[in-house]
Amino acid sequence: MLIDTTLREGAQLFGAYFNLETRKRIASSLISMGVDEIEMGWVGQDDLALFAGYARTLGGDTALSVWSPCREKDIEVAAELGLKRINIGVPVSDLHIEKRLDSDRQAILRKLAAAVRTAKDCGFEYVSVGLEDISRADGDFALSMALHAEICGASRVRLADSLGQLTPLAMEKLVRKFREKLHIDIAVHCHDDFGMATANSFTALEAGADYADCSVIGIGERSGIAATEELVARLALREGNTRYSTTVLKDACMVVGAAAKVAIPRTKAVVGTDIFACESGLHTHALSKSPELFEPYDPDSVGTVRKLAVGGKSGRAAVRNALDEYGIDCGTDSLSTLTEAVRQLSLRLERPLTRSEFIKLNDEEVYS
Template identity: 75%
Template sequence: MLIDTTLREGAQLFGAYFNVETRMRIADGLMKMGVEEIEIGWVGQEGIIEFAQHLSAVNKNTRLSVWSPCREKDILAASRLPVDRISIGVPVSDLHIEKRLESDRQSMLRKLAAAIRTAKKAGFEYVSVGLEDISRADADFAMSMALHAEVCGASRVRLSDSLGQLTPLAMEKLVSRFRSRITIDIAVHCHDDFGMATANSVTALEAGADYADVSVLGIGERSGIAATEELVAHLALRGGHEGYSTDVLKDVCLLVSAAAKVPVSRTKAVVGTDIFACESGLHTHALSKSPDLFEPYNPESVGISRKLAVGGKSGRAAVRSALNECGVDSSATDLATLTEAVRQLSCRLSRPLTRSELLKLSNGELLS
């Protein structure tokens, strides 16, 4: 269901460089996570041979694929790698066909047939064809390329929204249209230029796509693609897919963050350190009664800890609850006065209060 391409698309992020050791650690995390397929890189990538050999020796259940341009020499080079699948990229928009490749539609159909034939003869039983820039392509021609790929022996077509142009509604229509015409597997590759990659990927899977490309922290060209941790969490915690392990998400994200020099926002979905932190009076009080009132899933399921604090947004109920957690008898405390003191100190410090600060206030100590 998920094709993680952190080591291919993610490695194309400006300024990101992963050595073989880092790639192995990322791949190990992805295998523990339970993704069905790892796109390990591209033909000719630095260290790809050593990495592929090492990975194939330790891999047990995860499919391994490599990306290749639509060229015979690159496909033959890919066939010498110990991988299960090859992903051949081919543009389908006239903009790319004419301006980048200086070619035409009929030539692309012939080139695609030759590429699939070469891959099959070279020993690839599973050939994936990436239809690049499909959101700006003529719909009928894109479909003819997909049908041609199926007839020629491809096992999968990958619909690539290369510039993140689609909305979830448009993605649903796109996938439904292809699902009604072809019988081979369908994958999607959703870029995040307008912040809709994860939503588009989830929609595609719900509309009948078999696979969605993802990358840890969503890293990739420009603003990247759908985020692995978001899709894994959604599928496991909301969709009931038991094959994914969400408890390793945070560690893998921190590893990629350090290697790619991409900081993880404290409010980053699924893995941000403060996504289960709360100081709002209404919410804090509700969480003390029943966490599921304001939490979409158990924090521990993704390796995050719940943090409740009092501060400038807190009310008396939240302060009472905080005192009780500290072992202080709140019934002997003037909650109205203490709550006002909490708010004033928090506003002066521009942050929630620590446990120690709350206790000092409750004891009548003045904090400078």
């Protein structure tokens, strides 16, 4: 189950500013995508009340939540939004408890209890407690915090690898440890500082976590967190989860990328423009026979198209396929000459040939 936090964690990206209309477009896309929960923002964020009112009209069964620090006054302000879920963040590593909050473990436990109690008293039906910096915390103390949250009435604990320190194996071990002791939901929040956020998140779900945080194109603090489109695609296309829709992923990523001023690489997993582009001779020939030989899923399933081109890496079979596609007749004797001409022109241009360039080159070779 996925908690999309593009509008909270993603909005914390350096230089990213989402106006109200953009936030509405993102929320609509996420609901169409089928994410299980949208973390809509943080207490005190501009226009959050207006946005929350709009989001409640969108329908569907996607839960809506808001993030709050572990402060009773902020939780009371959050209750005015009329949402049923709240995510309360609290540091669990001694480094943060002592240096950031100038506090100690016992005081944090008391603070957590007061925050959960306040949230329940304010009418929140589902209270989630985020244990921040868990990968650098004392494991036994972190577990005691989670158990304390459960006793106090929390519905979920969120294990936050705040600096992306964990590997999939370490994440699996962490989740299983908490799953053995807790009877409430478990979520993970994985940062991508070492490029493992999506892998860690999916591993957590396999290991027994109920939720994983994600954001569109993975944006967030520093290098961001797990990518929504990657988790949705994996769950829908490989795991057979019919809740999620992959056809809206590309448009959602384009909207978020433009708003956050983040360019989407052409090779970006799931939504890159060239992930189904091929000019390699062996692969092109194989794709013309049976696409599943070199494609993990149908391009249509993620709203993109297959692109086959000839160039400096193409062989005779790829050139022959291009000729057949364009309805051009070329004799066997001319094929080798044309293939070499294609390679040379492509190498000179430093790119594959366009359709018009290929047809013109064939005319020149055949009729010159």
